[in-house]
Amino acid sequence: MIYVVEMDVNIPESWSEDKLADYIKREQETSQKWQKSGKWVYLWRVAGKYSNISVIDAESPDELHQIISSLPLFPYMNIKVTSVCKHPNAIRETMI
Numbered sequence: 001m002i003y004v005v006e007m008d009v010n011i012p013e014s015w016s017e018d019k020l021a022d023y024i025k026r027e028q029e030t031s032q033k034w035q036k037s038g039k040w041v042y043l044w045r046v047a048g049k050y051s052n053i054s055v056i057d058a059e060s061p062d063e064l065h066q067i068i069s070s071l072p073l074f075p076y077m078n079i080k081v082t083s084v085c086k087h088p089n090a091i092r093e094t095m096i
C-alpha cells in the first residue's frame, strides 16, 4: 500500500543546540535505514516549512505506523497520512 505522509516538525524552544543536533542525526540514520530498505520511497522538504512530504510503501497500516513511530522526532510531529491507489487514467503501470 502506498501512503503519502506529511510530517510537520515542532521542536520545543527549550531544546539546546546539542540536543537538537543529536535528534537530527538520529532522525537521518533512521529515515535513511528505511529509505535503503526500499519502503520509504520519496522524502521531500516542503519549501519554506520545517515539514516533509514522504511516500512510503508499507505492507499495512501497522507497518506504516512502525516506520513513522521509529523516528526520534515522531513525538514532536503533527502527521497527516493519505492512503493512495492507482488512478484509472494513469498512463504508467506502476505508481512508484
Ligand SMILES: O=C(O)CC1=CCC(=O)O1
Residues within 6 Å of the ligand: 007, 009, 027, 028, 031, 032, 050, 051, 052, 071, 073
Ligand atoms: O522533515 C524532517 O526534517 C524530519 C524528518 C523525517 C525523516 C527525516 O529524515 O527527517
